Amino acid sequence: MKKQRYAVIGAGALGGLYGGLLARAGFEVHFLLNRDYDHVMQHGLQIDSKLGDFHLSDVHAHASADTMPPCDVTILGLKTTNNGLLQDLLPAPTREGGLVLVLQNGLNSESDAAAVVGPENVLGGCCFLCSNKVGPGHIRHIDQGRIVFGEFGDRAIEVTPRVQRICDEMVSAGIDAHTTDDLPKTRWKKLMWNIPFNGLSVVLDASTKELVDDPDSVALVEQIIREVHAGAAACGVTVSPKSIATTIDVTRTMVPYDSSMRLDYLAKRPIEVEAILGNPIRAAQGAGFAMPHVETLYRQLKFLNQRNQNG
Protein backbone atom coordinates (compact mmCIF):
# COMPACT_ATOMS: atom_id res chain seq x y z
CA MET A 1 0.00 0.00 0.00
CA LYS A 2 1.24 3.46 -0.92
CA LYS A 3 2.58 5.47 1.99
CA GLN A 4 0.30 8.31 3.00
CA ARG A 5 1.43 11.92 2.91
CA TYR A 6 1.38 13.75 6.21
CA ALA A 7 1.10 17.37 7.30
CA VAL A 8 2.08 18.57 10.76
CA ILE A 9 0.52 21.76 12.07
CA GLY A 10 2.15 22.79 15.30
CA ALA A 11 5.61 21.28 15.03
CA GLY A 12 6.42 21.53 18.71
CA ALA A 13 7.06 18.93 21.41
CA LEU A 14 4.43 16.62 19.96
CA GLY A 15 4.08 17.38 16.23
CA GLY A 16 7.82 17.79 15.85
CA LEU A 17 8.52 14.42 17.42
CA TYR A 18 5.88 12.31 15.65
CA GLY A 19 6.30 14.13 12.35
CA GLY A 20 10.05 13.75 12.68
CA LEU A 21 9.78 10.01 13.33
CA LEU A 22 7.53 9.59 10.27
CA ALA A 23 9.91 11.61 8.09
CA ARG A 24 12.89 9.59 9.31
CA ALA A 25 11.01 6.44 8.25
CA GLY A 26 10.62 7.78 4.72
CA PHE A 27 7.16 9.28 4.87
CA GLU A 28 6.60 12.58 3.08
CA VAL A 29 5.87 14.96 5.94
CA HIS A 30 5.11 18.66 5.50
CA PHE A 31 5.72 20.84 8.52
CA LEU A 32 3.99 24.17 8.98
CA LEU A 33 6.38 26.35 10.92
CA ASN A 34 6.01 29.78 12.37
CA ARG A 35 8.95 31.44 14.10
CA ASP A 36 11.19 28.41 13.47
CA TYR A 37 10.80 28.42 9.67
CA ASP A 38 14.11 30.11 8.80
CA HIS A 39 16.03 28.06 11.33
CA VAL A 40 14.62 24.73 10.11
CA MET A 41 15.16 25.66 6.44
CA GLN A 42 18.83 26.30 7.27
CA HIS A 43 19.58 23.71 9.94
CA GLY A 44 16.82 21.11 9.71
CA LEU A 45 15.10 19.44 12.65
CA GLN A 46 16.97 18.01 15.62
CA ILE A 47 15.21 15.35 17.69
CA ASP A 48 16.83 14.18 20.93
CA SER A 49 14.81 11.14 21.86
CA LYS A 50 14.99 8.22 24.22
CA LEU A 51 14.30 6.25 21.01
CA GLY A 52 17.65 7.50 19.68
CA ASP A 53 18.71 11.00 18.66
CA PHE A 54 18.43 11.94 15.01
CA HIS A 55 18.67 14.88 12.70
CA LEU A 56 16.59 15.67 9.60
CA SER A 57 18.45 17.98 7.26
CA ASP A 58 16.00 17.94 4.39
CA VAL A 59 12.64 19.02 5.78
CA HIS A 60 9.49 19.98 3.86
CA ALA A 61 9.05 23.21 5.75
CA HIS A 62 6.32 25.76 5.08
CA ALA A 63 6.02 29.28 6.37
CA SER A 64 2.37 29.40 5.35
CA ALA A 65 -0.36 26.78 5.01
CA ASP A 66 -0.99 28.04 1.47
CA THR A 67 2.16 26.36 0.13
CA MET A 68 1.30 22.97 1.66
CA PRO A 69 0.24 20.20 -0.76
CA PRO A 70 -2.93 18.20 -0.15
CA CYS A 71 -2.12 15.60 2.51
CA ASP A 72 -3.78 12.36 3.52
CA VAL A 73 -3.36 13.04 7.22
CA THR A 74 -2.90 16.40 8.93
CA ILE A 75 -1.57 15.97 12.46
CA LEU A 76 -2.78 18.83 14.63
CA GLY A 77 -0.36 19.52 17.46
CA LEU A 78 -1.09 23.21 17.91
CA LYS A 79 -2.01 24.47 21.38
CA THR A 80 -5.80 24.71 21.71
CA THR A 81 -5.35 28.36 22.66
CA ASN A 82 -4.44 28.94 19.00
CA ASN A 83 -7.52 27.21 17.59
CA GLY A 84 -8.76 30.53 16.26
CA LEU A 85 -6.19 29.98 13.49
CA LEU A 86 -7.63 26.66 12.29
CA GLN A 87 -9.93 28.19 9.70
CA ASP A 88 -6.84 29.61 8.00
CA LEU A 89 -4.54 26.62 8.50
CA LEU A 90 -6.62 23.50 7.80
CA PRO A 91 -8.25 24.15 4.40
CA ALA A 92 -5.02 23.93 2.36
CA PRO A 93 -3.62 20.53 3.45
CA THR A 94 -7.15 19.00 3.57
CA ARG A 95 -8.37 20.41 0.26
CA GLU A 96 -8.52 17.01 -1.39
CA GLY A 97 -10.36 15.44 1.50
CA GLY A 98 -7.60 14.28 3.84
CA LEU A 99 -8.13 13.57 7.52
CA VAL A 100 -7.23 15.74 10.49
CA LEU A 101 -5.78 13.87 13.47
CA VAL A 102 -6.31 16.10 16.50
CA LEU A 103 -3.67 15.30 19.12
CA GLN A 104 -4.40 18.39 21.20
CA ASN A 105 -4.96 18.33 24.95
CA GLY A 106 -8.34 18.50 26.60
CA LEU A 107 -11.89 17.36 26.04
CA ASN A 108 -13.79 17.96 22.77
CA SER A 109 -10.68 19.51 21.33
CA GLU A 110 -11.73 17.95 18.02
CA SER A 111 -14.73 20.27 17.78
CA ASP A 112 -12.80 23.27 16.51
CA ALA A 113 -11.17 21.27 13.70
CA ALA A 114 -14.50 19.59 12.98
CA ALA A 115 -16.11 22.99 12.50
CA VAL A 116 -13.62 23.69 9.71
CA VAL A 117 -13.30 20.34 7.88
CA GLY A 118 -16.46 18.51 9.00
CA PRO A 119 -16.64 15.97 11.83
CA GLU A 120 -16.49 13.05 9.38
CA ASN A 121 -12.93 14.07 8.48
CA VAL A 122 -11.67 14.29 12.05
CA LEU A 123 -9.87 11.74 14.20
CA GLY A 124 -8.75 12.40 17.74
CA GLY A 125 -6.12 11.07 20.06
CA CYS A 126 -4.03 11.55 23.16
CA CYS A 127 -0.29 11.47 23.63
CA PHE A 128 1.27 10.15 26.79
CA LEU A 129 4.51 11.89 26.24
CA CYS A 130 7.20 13.81 28.09
CA SER A 131 8.65 15.97 25.37
CA ASN A 132 9.59 19.64 25.19
CA LYS A 133 10.67 21.99 22.48
CA VAL A 134 14.00 23.21 23.81
CA GLY A 135 15.04 25.50 20.97
CA PRO A 136 14.15 26.41 17.36
CA GLY A 137 13.65 23.16 15.45
CA HIS A 138 14.93 21.25 18.46
CA ILE A 139 12.76 18.72 20.29
CA ARG A 140 13.77 16.81 23.40
CA HIS A 141 11.75 13.68 24.04
CA ILE A 142 12.60 12.58 27.58
CA ASP A 143 10.08 9.92 28.58
CA GLN A 144 6.96 7.95 27.60
CA GLY A 145 5.77 8.35 24.01
CA ARG A 146 2.52 6.41 23.59
CA ILE A 147 -0.16 7.78 21.31
CA VAL A 148 -3.71 6.44 21.30
CA PHE A 149 -6.19 7.63 18.70
CA GLY A 150 -9.39 6.76 16.95
CA GLU A 151 -12.58 7.97 15.34
CA PHE A 152 -14.33 11.04 16.73
CA GLY A 153 -17.97 11.76 17.59
CA ASP A 154 -20.65 9.31 16.47
CA ARG A 155 -18.00 7.19 14.77
CA ALA A 156 -16.07 6.61 18.01
CA ILE A 157 -17.42 3.06 18.35
CA GLU A 158 -15.02 1.07 16.18
CA VAL A 159 -11.51 1.01 14.81
CA THR A 160 -12.02 1.88 11.17
CA PRO A 161 -9.60 0.86 8.40
CA ARG A 162 -8.46 4.48 8.00
CA VAL A 163 -7.51 4.62 11.69
CA GLN A 164 -5.76 1.26 11.50
CA ARG A 165 -3.80 2.34 8.40
CA ILE A 166 -2.42 5.44 10.13
CA CYS A 167 -1.60 3.39 13.20
CA ASP A 168 0.24 0.77 11.15
CA GLU A 169 2.27 3.49 9.42
CA MET A 170 3.15 5.08 12.75
CA VAL A 171 4.20 1.75 14.22
CA SER A 172 6.35 1.12 11.14
CA ALA A 173 8.03 4.45 11.92
CA GLY A 174 8.86 3.35 15.47
CA ILE A 175 6.04 5.25 17.15
CA ASP A 176 4.32 3.58 20.11
CA ALA A 177 0.92 4.05 18.45
CA HIS A 178 -2.36 2.39 19.43
CA THR A 179 -5.92 2.59 18.18
CA THR A 180 -9.02 3.07 20.29
CA ASP A 181 -12.67 2.37 19.63
CA ASP A 182 -13.59 4.65 22.54
CA LEU A 183 -12.03 8.08 22.12
CA PRO A 184 -14.06 9.67 24.97
CA LYS A 185 -12.59 7.10 27.36
CA THR A 186 -9.07 7.78 26.08
CA ARG A 187 -9.57 11.53 26.52
CA TRP A 188 -11.04 11.28 30.05
CA LYS A 189 -8.26 8.92 31.08
CA LYS A 190 -5.72 11.46 29.92
CA LEU A 191 -7.63 14.19 31.76
CA MET A 192 -7.17 12.19 34.96
CA TRP A 193 -3.50 13.05 34.57
CA ASN A 194 -3.72 16.41 32.87
CA ILE A 195 -6.14 18.13 35.22
CA PRO A 196 -4.29 17.53 38.50
CA PHE A 197 -0.72 17.60 37.23
CA ASN A 198 -0.99 20.44 34.73
CA GLY A 199 -3.26 22.45 37.01
CA LEU A 200 -1.38 22.04 40.28
CA SER A 201 2.03 22.43 38.65
CA VAL A 202 1.01 25.98 37.71
CA VAL A 203 -0.90 26.94 40.86
CA LEU A 204 1.75 25.50 43.20
CA ASP A 205 4.70 26.27 40.91
CA ALA A 206 5.88 22.68 41.25
CA SER A 207 7.27 19.84 39.15
CA THR A 208 5.45 16.52 38.88
CA LYS A 209 8.03 15.06 41.25
CA GLU A 210 7.34 17.65 43.95
CA LEU A 211 3.62 16.96 43.60
CA VAL A 212 3.91 13.20 44.09
CA ASP A 213 6.50 13.53 46.88
CA ASP A 214 4.49 15.74 49.27
CA PRO A 215 1.69 14.02 51.25
CA ASP A 216 -0.72 16.95 50.94
CA SER A 217 -0.32 17.56 47.23
CA VAL A 218 -0.52 13.85 46.48
CA ALA A 219 -3.70 13.61 48.58
CA LEU A 220 -5.15 16.49 46.59
CA VAL A 221 -4.01 14.93 43.30
CA GLU A 222 -5.82 11.76 44.26
CA GLN A 223 -9.02 13.63 45.21
CA ILE A 224 -8.95 15.42 41.88
CA ILE A 225 -8.34 12.19 39.95
CA ARG A 226 -11.27 10.56 41.74
CA GLU A 227 -13.46 13.53 40.91
CA VAL A 228 -12.49 13.46 37.22
CA HIS A 229 -13.06 9.70 37.18
CA ALA A 230 -16.55 10.26 38.59
CA GLY A 231 -17.13 13.12 36.14
CA ALA A 232 -16.35 10.75 33.28
CA ALA A 233 -18.82 8.23 34.68
CA ALA A 234 -21.49 10.96 34.90
CA CYS A 235 -20.86 11.60 31.20
CA GLY A 236 -21.37 7.89 30.47
CA VAL A 237 -17.67 7.11 30.13
CA THR A 238 -16.44 4.20 32.21
CA VAL A 239 -12.76 4.31 33.04
CA SER A 240 -11.42 1.42 35.10
CA PRO A 241 -11.03 2.46 38.73
CA LYS A 242 -7.54 0.93 38.58
CA SER A 243 -6.53 3.97 36.56
CA ILE A 244 -6.85 6.12 39.68
CA ALA A 245 -3.84 4.49 41.33
CA THR A 246 -2.01 3.90 38.05
CA THR A 247 -2.11 7.59 37.15
CA ILE A 248 -0.19 8.46 40.31
CA ASP A 249 2.10 5.43 40.15
CA VAL A 250 3.14 6.19 36.57
CA THR A 251 3.99 9.75 37.57
CA ARG A 252 6.16 8.49 40.41
CA THR A 253 8.25 6.50 37.95
CA MET A 254 8.44 9.35 35.42
CA VAL A 255 11.54 11.48 35.22
CA PRO A 256 10.90 14.84 36.97
CA TYR A 257 8.98 16.77 34.35
CA ASP A 258 7.55 20.21 33.82
CA SER A 259 4.00 19.86 32.52
CA SER A 260 3.18 21.63 29.26
CA MET A 261 0.89 24.00 31.12
CA ARG A 262 3.65 24.98 33.51
CA LEU A 263 6.07 25.56 30.63
CA ASP A 264 3.47 27.70 28.85
CA TYR A 265 2.83 29.65 32.04
CA LEU A 266 6.51 30.24 32.77
CA ALA A 267 7.03 31.38 29.16
CA LYS A 268 4.04 33.73 29.60
CA ARG A 269 2.10 31.94 26.88
CA PRO A 270 -1.67 31.45 27.35
CA ILE A 271 -2.41 28.19 29.17
CA GLU A 272 -4.90 25.58 27.93
CA VAL A 273 -7.28 26.09 30.81
CA GLU A 274 -10.53 25.83 28.82
CA ALA A 275 -9.58 22.67 26.90
CA ILE A 276 -8.14 20.85 29.91
CA LEU A 277 -10.40 22.06 32.75
CA GLY A 278 -13.25 24.22 31.43
CA ASN A 279 -14.59 21.71 28.89
CA PRO A 280 -14.63 18.72 31.28
CA ILE A 281 -16.29 20.86 33.99
CA ARG A 282 -18.99 21.93 31.55
CA ALA A 283 -19.45 18.40 30.21
CA ALA A 284 -19.90 17.01 33.72
CA GLN A 285 -22.17 19.92 34.66
CA GLY A 286 -24.30 19.15 31.62
CA ALA A 287 -24.67 15.64 33.03
CA GLY A 288 -25.67 17.07 36.41
CA PHE A 289 -22.32 16.40 38.09
CA ALA A 290 -20.27 19.04 39.91
CA MET A 291 -16.47 18.82 40.22
CA PRO A 292 -15.69 21.32 42.99
CA HIS A 293 -12.01 20.44 43.38
CA VAL A 294 -11.48 20.86 39.64
CA GLU A 295 -13.56 24.03 39.65
CA THR A 296 -11.38 25.55 42.35
CA LEU A 297 -8.32 24.81 40.26
CA TYR A 298 -10.02 26.17 37.13
CA ARG A 299 -10.81 29.53 38.73
CA GLN A 300 -7.33 29.79 40.16
CA LEU A 301 -5.76 29.03 36.79
CA LYS A 302 -7.95 31.57 35.01
CA PHE A 303 -6.93 34.21 37.54
CA LEU A 304 -3.25 33.37 37.15
CA ASN A 305 -3.45 33.17 33.36
CA GLN A 306 -5.19 36.54 33.16
CA ARG A 307 -2.55 38.19 35.35
CA ASN A 308 0.25 36.45 33.47
CA GLN A 309 -1.06 37.67 30.10
CA ASN A 310 -1.63 41.22 31.38
CA GLY A 311 1.69 41.49 33.16
Added chain:
Amino acid sequence: MKKQRYAVIGAGALGGLYGGLLARAGFEVHFLLNRDYDHVMQHGLQIDSKLGDFHLSDVHAHASADTMPPCDVTILGLKTTNNGLLQDLLPAPTREGGLVLVLQNGLNSESDAAAVVGPENVLGGCCFLCSNKVGPGHIRHIDQGRIVFGEFGDRAIEVTPRVQRICDEMVSAGIDAHTTDDLPKTRWKKLMWNIPFNGLSVVLDASTKELVDDPDSVALVEQIIREVHAGAAACGVTVSPKSIATTIDVTRTMVPYDSSMRLDYLAKRPIEVEAILGNPIRAAQGAGFAMPHVETLYRQLKFLNQRNQNG
Protein backbone atom coordinates in the same frame (compact mmCIF):
# COMPACT_ATOMS: atom_id res chain seq x y z
CA MET B 1 -15.59 50.17 89.51
CA LYS B 2 -11.85 49.60 89.70
CA LYS B 3 -10.15 49.33 86.34
CA GLN B 4 -9.03 45.81 85.52
CA ARG B 5 -5.40 44.93 84.91
CA TYR B 6 -4.57 43.53 81.47
CA ALA B 7 -1.87 41.32 80.03
CA VAL B 8 -1.16 41.10 76.33
CA ILE B 9 0.53 37.97 75.01
CA GLY B 10 1.48 38.43 71.39
CA ALA B 11 1.90 42.19 71.09
CA GLY B 12 1.68 42.27 67.30
CA ALA B 13 -0.83 43.77 64.88
CA LEU B 14 -3.72 42.88 67.16
CA GLY B 15 -2.42 42.68 70.74
CA GLY B 16 -0.22 45.72 70.25
CA LEU B 17 -3.10 47.82 68.98
CA TYR B 18 -5.77 46.86 71.54
CA GLY B 19 -3.28 46.73 74.40
CA GLY B 20 -1.89 50.08 73.30
CA LEU B 21 -5.35 51.67 73.20
CA LEU B 22 -6.11 50.35 76.70
CA ALA B 23 -2.76 51.64 78.02
CA ARG B 24 -3.35 55.04 76.44
CA ALA B 25 -6.68 55.21 78.28
CA GLY B 26 -4.96 54.65 81.62
CA PHE B 27 -5.34 50.90 82.04
CA GLU B 28 -2.42 48.98 83.48
CA VAL B 29 -1.36 46.77 80.58
CA HIS B 30 1.52 44.31 80.71
CA PHE B 31 3.01 43.32 77.39
CA LEU B 32 4.92 40.10 76.92
CA LEU B 33 7.50 40.78 74.24
CA ASN B 34 9.93 38.54 72.49
CA ARG B 35 12.36 39.97 69.96
CA ASP B 36 10.97 43.50 70.45
CA TYR B 37 11.64 43.66 74.19
CA ASP B 38 14.83 45.73 74.09
CA HIS B 39 13.45 48.08 71.47
CA VAL B 40 10.21 48.71 73.37
CA MET B 41 12.08 49.21 76.68
CA GLN B 42 14.17 51.89 75.00
CA HIS B 43 11.73 53.49 72.57
CA GLY B 44 8.25 52.49 73.74
CA LEU B 45 5.38 51.49 71.48
CA GLN B 46 4.37 53.42 68.37
CA ILE B 47 0.82 52.99 67.10
CA ASP B 48 -0.13 54.54 63.78
CA SER B 49 -3.89 54.26 63.71
CA LYS B 50 -6.80 55.60 61.76
CA LEU B 51 -8.10 56.41 65.25
CA GLY B 52 -5.16 58.81 65.65
CA ASP B 53 -1.44 58.08 65.96
CA PHE B 54 0.03 57.82 69.41
CA HIS B 55 3.17 56.83 71.22
CA LEU B 56 3.54 55.05 74.58
CA SER B 57 6.91 55.79 76.12
CA ASP B 58 6.35 54.10 79.45
CA VAL B 59 5.36 50.50 78.70
CA HIS B 60 5.09 47.59 81.16
CA ALA B 61 7.23 45.33 79.03
CA HIS B 62 8.24 41.79 79.96
CA ALA B 63 10.83 39.58 78.34
CA SER B 64 9.43 36.54 80.13
CA ALA B 65 5.98 35.60 81.39
CA ASP B 66 7.53 34.89 84.78
CA THR B 67 7.88 38.60 85.59
CA MET B 68 4.24 39.39 84.74
CA PRO B 69 1.92 40.20 87.63
CA PRO B 70 -1.44 38.44 88.02
CA CYS B 71 -3.84 40.10 85.60
CA ASP B 72 -7.63 40.19 85.40
CA VAL B 73 -7.65 39.73 81.65
CA THR B 74 -4.96 38.19 79.47
CA ILE B 75 -5.47 39.09 75.83
CA LEU B 76 -4.08 36.32 73.63
CA GLY B 77 -2.96 37.67 70.28
CA LEU B 78 -0.27 35.12 69.55
CA LYS B 79 -0.39 33.24 66.24
CA THR B 80 -2.07 29.84 66.73
CA THR B 81 1.05 28.26 65.23
CA ASN B 82 2.78 29.20 68.52
CA ASN B 83 0.16 27.65 70.79
CA GLY B 84 2.69 25.09 71.93
CA LEU B 85 4.06 27.92 74.10
CA LEU B 86 0.81 28.53 76.00
CA GLN B 87 1.60 26.11 78.81
CA ASP B 88 4.63 28.26 79.59
CA LEU B 89 3.08 31.68 78.98
CA LEU B 90 -0.42 31.57 80.49
CA PRO B 91 0.12 30.31 84.05
CA ALA B 92 1.91 33.44 85.33
CA PRO B 93 -0.57 36.20 84.40
CA THR B 94 -3.58 33.97 85.27
CA ARG B 95 -2.22 32.64 88.54
CA GLU B 96 -4.85 34.45 90.63
CA GLY B 97 -7.68 33.31 88.44
CA GLY B 98 -7.87 35.92 85.69
CA LEU B 99 -9.53 35.36 82.36
CA VAL B 100 -7.92 34.63 79.02
CA LEU B 101 -9.48 36.44 76.05
CA VAL B 102 -8.50 34.46 72.95
CA LEU B 103 -8.50 36.77 69.93
CA GLN B 104 -6.68 34.30 67.69
CA ASN B 105 -7.81 33.37 64.21
CA GLY B 106 -9.65 30.20 63.35
CA LEU B 107 -12.17 27.80 64.81
CA ASN B 108 -11.85 26.31 68.30
CA SER B 109 -8.74 28.37 68.81
CA GLU B 110 -9.83 28.71 72.45
CA SER B 111 -9.22 25.01 73.07
CA ASP B 112 -5.48 25.30 73.49
CA ALA B 113 -5.77 28.05 76.10
CA ALA B 114 -8.64 26.17 77.75
CA ALA B 115 -6.39 23.13 78.13
CA VAL B 116 -4.01 25.27 80.19
CA VAL B 117 -6.30 27.48 82.29
CA GLY B 118 -9.61 25.57 82.14
CA PRO B 119 -12.48 26.34 79.77
CA GLU B 120 -14.36 28.27 82.46
CA ASN B 121 -11.60 30.89 82.42
CA VAL B 122 -11.60 31.39 78.68
CA LEU B 123 -13.41 33.93 76.52
CA GLY B 124 -13.09 34.10 72.77
CA GLY B 125 -13.48 36.71 70.10
CA CYS B 126 -12.75 37.84 66.59
CA CYS B 127 -11.16 41.00 65.31
CA PHE B 128 -12.25 42.60 62.06
CA LEU B 129 -9.11 44.54 61.66
CA CYS B 130 -6.60 45.63 59.05
CA SER B 131 -3.47 46.10 61.08
CA ASN B 132 0.14 45.07 60.58
CA LYS B 133 3.27 45.15 62.65
CA VAL B 134 5.59 47.19 60.48
CA GLY B 135 8.68 47.27 62.72
CA PRO B 136 9.82 46.53 66.28
CA GLY B 137 7.22 48.00 68.65
CA HIS B 138 5.54 49.66 65.69
CA ILE B 139 1.94 48.86 64.72
CA ARG B 140 0.13 50.29 61.73
CA HIS B 141 -3.66 50.07 61.96
CA ILE B 142 -4.96 50.90 58.50
CA ASP B 143 -8.65 50.01 58.42
CA GLN B 144 -11.58 48.46 60.29
CA GLY B 145 -11.03 47.72 64.00
CA ARG B 146 -14.12 45.97 65.34
CA ILE B 147 -13.73 43.29 67.98
CA VAL B 148 -16.56 40.95 68.94
CA PHE B 149 -16.15 38.56 71.86
CA GLY B 150 -18.03 36.51 74.39
CA GLU B 151 -18.15 33.39 76.49
CA PHE B 152 -16.68 30.15 75.15
CA GLY B 153 -17.98 26.59 75.04
CA ASP B 154 -21.09 25.70 77.02
CA ARG B 155 -21.28 29.27 78.33
CA ALA B 156 -21.56 30.77 74.85
CA ILE B 157 -25.30 31.38 75.27
CA GLU B 158 -25.38 34.71 77.08
CA VAL B 159 -23.46 37.90 77.62
CA THR B 160 -22.17 37.50 81.17
CA PRO B 161 -21.28 40.44 83.43
CA ARG B 162 -17.57 39.63 83.10
CA VAL B 163 -17.80 39.88 79.32
CA GLN B 164 -19.81 43.10 79.53
CA ARG B 165 -17.29 44.63 81.95
CA ILE B 166 -14.35 44.02 79.59
CA CYS B 167 -16.37 45.35 76.69
CA ASP B 168 -17.27 48.53 78.61
CA GLU B 169 -13.63 49.09 79.48
CA MET B 170 -12.58 48.60 75.87
CA VAL B 171 -15.25 50.98 74.62
CA SER B 172 -14.07 53.53 77.20
CA ALA B 173 -10.60 53.18 75.67
CA GLY B 174 -11.94 53.98 72.19
CA ILE B 175 -12.03 50.40 70.94
CA ASP B 176 -14.93 49.39 68.67
CA ALA B 177 -15.77 46.48 70.98
CA HIS B 178 -18.95 44.41 70.97
CA THR B 179 -20.20 41.43 72.94
CA THR B 180 -21.73 38.28 71.51
CA ASP B 181 -23.91 35.58 73.06
CA ASP B 182 -23.04 33.29 70.16
CA LEU B 183 -19.29 32.92 69.79
CA PRO B 184 -19.52 30.02 67.28
CA LYS B 185 -21.54 32.27 64.97
CA THR B 186 -19.01 35.08 65.35
CA ARG B 187 -16.16 32.69 64.56
CA TRP B 188 -17.83 31.12 61.51
CA LYS B 189 -18.75 34.56 60.18
CA LYS B 190 -15.12 35.57 60.44
CA LEU B 191 -14.12 32.33 58.73
CA MET B 192 -16.30 33.32 55.80
CA TRP B 193 -13.74 36.08 55.23
CA ASN B 194 -10.62 34.40 56.51
CA ILE B 195 -10.81 31.16 54.55
CA PRO B 196 -11.15 32.63 51.05
CA PHE B 197 -9.13 35.79 51.49
CA ASN B 198 -6.29 34.43 53.61
CA GLY B 199 -6.14 31.21 51.65
CA LEU B 200 -6.31 32.59 48.12
CA SER B 201 -4.00 35.50 48.90
CA VAL B 202 -1.26 32.95 49.58
CA VAL B 203 -2.03 30.44 46.82
CA LEU B 204 -2.52 33.13 44.17
CA ASP B 205 0.04 35.54 45.63
CA ALA B 206 -2.52 38.34 45.51
CA SER B 207 -3.84 41.23 47.59
CA THR B 208 -7.48 41.39 48.67
CA LYS B 209 -8.02 44.05 46.01
CA GLU B 210 -6.73 41.79 43.22
CA LEU B 211 -8.99 39.00 44.46
CA VAL B 212 -12.17 41.09 44.37
CA ASP B 213 -11.28 42.79 41.07
CA ASP B 214 -10.88 39.65 38.93
CA PRO B 215 -14.09 37.89 37.84
CA ASP B 216 -12.68 34.38 38.31
CA SER B 217 -11.15 34.89 41.72
CA VAL B 218 -14.25 36.69 42.98
CA ALA B 219 -16.43 33.84 41.66
CA LEU B 220 -14.21 31.39 43.56
CA VAL B 221 -14.28 33.57 46.68
CA GLU B 222 -18.06 33.51 46.55
CA GLN B 223 -18.20 29.74 46.11
CA ILE B 224 -15.90 29.30 49.07
CA ILE B 225 -17.94 31.70 51.21
CA ARG B 226 -21.12 29.80 50.35
CA GLU B 227 -19.44 26.54 51.25
CA VAL B 228 -18.24 27.86 54.62
CA HIS B 229 -21.70 29.27 55.25
CA ALA B 230 -23.19 25.84 54.58
CA GLY B 231 -20.48 24.23 56.72
CA ALA B 232 -21.51 26.45 59.62
CA ALA B 233 -25.15 25.45 59.13
CA ALA B 234 -24.13 21.77 59.16
CA CYS B 235 -22.47 22.45 62.52
CA GLY B 236 -25.71 23.98 63.81
CA VAL B 237 -24.55 27.58 63.41
CA THR B 238 -26.90 29.84 61.50
CA VAL B 239 -25.24 32.81 59.87
CA SER B 240 -27.53 35.16 57.96
CA PRO B 241 -27.25 34.50 54.21
CA LYS B 242 -26.87 38.26 53.78
CA SER B 243 -23.35 37.83 55.14
CA ILE B 244 -22.34 36.08 51.92
CA ALA B 245 -22.67 39.25 49.87
CA THR B 246 -21.58 41.52 52.70
CA THR B 247 -18.30 39.69 53.13
CA ILE B 248 -17.34 40.49 49.54
CA ASP B 249 -18.79 44.00 49.58
CA VAL B 250 -16.88 44.95 52.72
CA THR B 251 -13.66 43.73 51.11
CA ARG B 252 -14.32 45.87 48.04
CA THR B 253 -14.47 48.96 50.22
CA MET B 254 -11.41 48.00 52.27
CA VAL B 255 -8.08 49.58 51.52
CA PRO B 256 -5.89 47.10 49.54
CA TYR B 257 -4.60 44.83 52.24
CA ASP B 258 -2.21 41.96 52.63
CA SER B 259 -3.91 39.26 54.70
CA SER B 260 -2.08 38.09 57.82
CA MET B 261 -1.55 34.69 56.23
CA ARG B 262 0.06 36.24 53.18
CA LEU B 263 2.34 38.37 55.37
CA ASP B 264 3.31 35.30 57.38
CA TYR B 265 3.98 33.37 54.20
CA LEU B 266 6.07 36.10 52.61
CA ALA B 267 8.08 36.42 55.84
CA LYS B 268 8.57 32.64 55.79
CA ARG B 269 6.71 32.23 59.08
CA PRO B 270 4.40 29.21 59.50
CA ILE B 271 0.88 30.00 58.31
CA GLU B 272 -2.26 29.36 60.39
CA VAL B 273 -3.59 26.70 58.06
CA GLU B 274 -4.92 24.33 60.74
CA ALA B 275 -6.74 26.99 62.79
CA ILE B 276 -8.27 28.75 59.79
CA LEU B 277 -8.92 25.85 57.40
CA GLY B 278 -8.16 22.49 59.03
CA ASN B 279 -10.38 22.95 62.10
CA PRO B 280 -13.46 24.13 60.15
CA ILE B 281 -13.03 21.28 57.63
CA ARG B 282 -12.86 18.75 60.46
CA ALA B 283 -15.81 20.32 62.31
CA ALA B 284 -17.96 20.19 59.18
CA GLN B 285 -16.77 16.67 58.41
CA GLY B 286 -17.77 15.64 61.93
CA ALA B 287 -21.25 16.91 61.09
CA GLY B 288 -21.24 14.91 57.85
CA PHE B 289 -20.59 17.87 55.57
CA ALA B 290 -17.76 18.07 53.02
CA MET B 291 -16.22 21.37 51.91
CA PRO B 292 -14.31 20.41 48.73
CA HIS B 293 -13.41 23.95 47.66
CA VAL B 294 -11.99 24.66 51.10
CA GLU B 295 -10.27 21.29 51.17
CA THR B 296 -8.52 22.03 47.87
CA LEU B 297 -7.24 25.28 49.32
CA TYR B 298 -6.21 23.53 52.54
CA ARG B 299 -4.08 20.94 50.75
CA GLN B 300 -2.51 23.60 48.55
CA LEU B 301 -1.67 25.75 51.58
CA LYS B 302 -0.16 22.84 53.46
CA PHE B 303 2.04 22.02 50.45
CA LEU B 304 3.15 25.65 50.12
CA ASN B 305 3.70 26.05 53.87
CA GLN B 306 5.80 22.91 54.00
CA ARG B 307 7.98 24.02 51.10
CA ASN B 308 8.23 27.53 52.53
CA GLN B 309 9.38 26.23 55.90
CA ASN B 310 11.86 23.78 54.37
CA GLY B 311 13.32 26.27 51.91
